[in-house]
Amino acid sequence: xxxxxxxxxxxxxxxxxxxxxxxxxxxxxxxxxxxxxxxxxxxxxxxxxxxxxxxxxxxxxxxxxxxxxxxxxxxxxxxxxxxxxxxxxxxxxxxxxxxxxxxxxxxxxxxxxxxxxxxxxxxxxxxxxxxxxxxxxxxxxxxxxxxxxxxxxxxxxxxxxxxxxxxxxxxxxxxxxxxxxxxxxxxxxxxxxxxxxxxxxxxxxxxxxxxxxxxxxxxxxxxxxxxxxxxxxxxxxxxxxxxxxxxxxxxxxxxxxxxxxxxxxxxxxxxxxxxxxxxxxxxxxxxxxxxxxxxxxxxxxxxxxxxxxxxxxxxxxxxxxxxxxxxxxxxxxxxxxxxxxxxxxxxxxxxxxxxxxxxxxxxxxxxxxxxxxxxxxxxxxxxxxx
Amino acid sequence: xxxxxxxxxxxxxxxxxxxxxxxxxxxxxxxxxxxxxxxxxxxxxxxxxxxxxxxxxxxxxxxxxxxxxxxxxxxxxxxxxxxxxxxxxxxxxxxxxxxxxxxxxxxxxxxxxxxxxxxxxxxxxxxxxxxxxxxxxxxxxxxxxxxxxxxxxxxxxxxxxxxxxxxxxxxxxxxxxxxxxxxxxxxxxxxxxxxxxxxxxxxxxxxxxxxxxxxxxxxxxxxxxxxxxxxxxxxxxxxxxxxxxxxxxxxxxxxxxxxxxxxxxxxxxxxxxxxxxxxxxxxxxxxxxxxxxxxxxxxxxxxxxxxxxxxxxxxxxxxxxxxxxx
Numbered sequence: 001x002x003x004x005x006x007x008x009x010x011x012x013x014x015x016x017x018x019x020x021x022x023x024x025x026x027x028x029x030x031x032x033x034x035x036x037x038x039x040x041x042x043x044x045x046x047x048x049x050x051x052x053x054x055x056x057x058x059x060x061x062x063x064x065x066x067x068x069x070x071x072x073x074x075x076x077x078x079x080x081x082x083x084x085x086x087x088x089x090x091x092x093x094x095x096x097x098x099x100x101x102x103x104x105x106x107x108x109x110x111x112x113x114x115x116x117x118x119x120x121x122x123x124x125x126x127x128x129x130x131x132x133x134x135x136x137x138x139x140x141x142x143x144x145x146x147x148x149x150x151x152x153x154x155x156x157x158x159x160x161x162x163x164x165x166x167x168x169x170x171x172x173x174x175x176x177x178x179x180x181x182x183x184x185x186x187x188x189x190x191x192x193x194x195x196x197x198x199x200x201x202x203x204x205x206x207x208x209x210x211x212x213x214x215x216x217x218x219x220x221x222x223x224x225x226x227x228x229x230x231x232x233x234x235x236x237x238x239x240x241x242x243x244x245x246x247x248x249x250x251x252x253x254x255x256x257x258x259x260x261x262x263x264x265x266x267x268x269x270x271x272x273x274x275x276x277x278x279x280x281x282x283x284x285x286x287x288x289x290x291x292x293x294x295x296x297x298x299x300x301x302x303x304x305x306x307x308x309x310x311x312x313x314x315x316x317x318x319x320x321x322x323x324x325x326x327x328x329x330x331x332x333x334x335x336x337x338x339x340x341x342x343x344x345x346x347x348x349x350x351x352x353x354x355x356x357x358x359x360x361x362x363x364x365x366x367x368x369x370x371x372x373x374x375x376x377x378x379x380x381x382x383x384x385x386x
Numbered sequence: 387x388x389x390x391x392x393x394x395x396x397x398x399x400x401x402x403x404x405x406x407x408x409x410x411x412x413x414x415x416x417x418x419x420x421x422x423x424x425x426x427x428x429x430x431x432x433x434x435x436x437x438x439x440x441x442x443x444x445x446x447x448x449x450x451x452x453x454x455x456x457x458x459x460x461x462x463x464x465x466x467x468x469x470x471x472x473x474x475x476x477x478x479x480x481x482x483x484x485x486x487x488x489x490x491x492x493x494x495x496x497x498x499x500x501x502x503x504x505x506x507x508x509x510x511x512x513x514x515x516x517x518x519x520x521x522x523x524x525x526x527x528x529x530x531x532x533x534x535x536x537x538x539x540x541x542x543x544x545x546x547x548x549x550x551x552x553x554x555x556x557x558x559x560x561x562x563x564x565x566x567x568x569x570x571x572x573x574x575x576x577x578x579x580x581x582x583x584x585x586x587x588x589x590x591x592x593x594x595x596x597x598x599x600x601x602x603x604x605x606x607x608x609x610x611x612x613x614x615x616x617x618x619x620x621x622x623x624x625x626x627x628x629x630x631x632x633x634x635x636x637x638x639x640x641x642x643x644x645x646x647x648x649x650x651x652x653x654x655x656x657x658x659x660x661x662x663x664x665x666x667x668x669x670x671x672x673x674x675x676x677x678x679x680x681x682x683x684x685x686x687x688x689x690x691x692x693x694x695x696x697x698x699x700x701x702x703x704x705x706x707x708x709x710x711x712x
Contacts, residue, residue, distance in 0.1 A: 310438030317431030
């Protein structure tokens, strides 16, 4: 099953719990150190920046190794690129196992890079030369990511695995056709819902779970897919191309109002549940999806001119934030606006100020003033040249 | 916190009874923090508001009464600054905490509307005439002053971005590679000088102890501008690229020793990667000239990348160990 040393993973979990308790000054430093000594984990896990560096470098090494192998066996490679890719994937998986078992790497950047390169080249080696249809492609992806998730408990693998599973369901329904094809949004929604509940249940218990982090990711992704499958825009545009409806602009799909209902009420329901259960995942996903409501509505109905909508939305958001901060000045109903743990990684990196510089940087001499682009921060700005 | 786990730890004799008691008490009154959620909403709100304001002004520039628009923007700006002046804690050379959670954002709103205000003024009334430098210079000074006076890292970043814009280059993280024409010799030289200046500013803040926590922001902007400009110089002046590469190595060595001293994994990673890019350029340049026939140079190139990659991995792992140990 899992390739990493299970005891050590458990010990890491104990250590992090002790760290939390220490940060909230519940236990003394000596007690924390005792716990760390009693529950050792000799993984090789470097600092996050070193991890990034090792990740980039390992990918460079792997790509050029692949090239070198291809050059060395040029005549054979020409005959079967897929054979070469599969061969390379086997080497990469072997190297991965070596790094894990012998060198004790764990989230070191090296293992992340090896895992992804190995999985991708295996996938390409199987899928590319065979001209598979979508269903088989999803199936291959699902099997590979499922094996990788169970063995390496990688979060991104888990998310991909779930998505490819949904892909399988979707394309099977398409192939069956008829009634099943018509209710495919509901099938996807139902599966997402069941997955969410199962993942939540499995992760809620207070026993340690090796796949805990994978389950959290699956919770998040399934909440998103549950919404996406019911979202009016997604359903309309997808069924337009899948069923050849040739809808004119302004024309609605059958039972459009049902999907409008989903579009608007699912995020609100998430928010409601998130606040009621004090569940950060539900709450944050709900908040993000509120934006999705706005975009979906605006896509079909131009309610307001863009700048008025922005002004209004901005003012409302500022007022909401203001009121919440005032309201929660003294913690109420178990909520607070204070930061709980002051040792926040975000603060150390000054990420906020960098995002600021990115989003608000403006070209002078124009009245447009603000040029706000993506709003995301593209890493350290390094390594763009590879 | 996981109560069964701590119960178990206590049974194993790793925790005192009082600690366990504290954990139980803490668990009982554990709060759910909305800190980042509220901050994100506020930030997006300000983004939307100023963005909408900008577009509004831009679209209606011909129909609106200018005085009204200016008055409106000026009111927001003045109101924000008034609030900040009233609420702020006394100035000090050290770190001054914001009086409340909203303070930073209101200050930000004030600064952004100020920039729009100046830009509008320039566009409409041409107050600075054709001295466009002045139109950037004024907001820049105000931003720097605000950053220091109210102790705001975000506005410092804005000010640095403005400083670069005043010098004619773009330094925001996503645009530094796209928006700059690195084939232009002046820009390369400006970039190198600006990078050195910012790194020096970082050092000065640290040594004179004037807002020492601004150091990271200065160094961070400085190191990227400096390295990118040096790399651009290498690509641009390829006949003397070896000389520039030596300069780059010297700079990298400087940051490497600083990284070791400050235990900064970030500085280590950044300087390592930039140096690696430079090294790759030198090697490929040499290979393409010395062995410009046949597969030999291609093989060598591949082997170089694999070997240098492995070497660098080992280097990073070793330095990681060293930094952790010290």
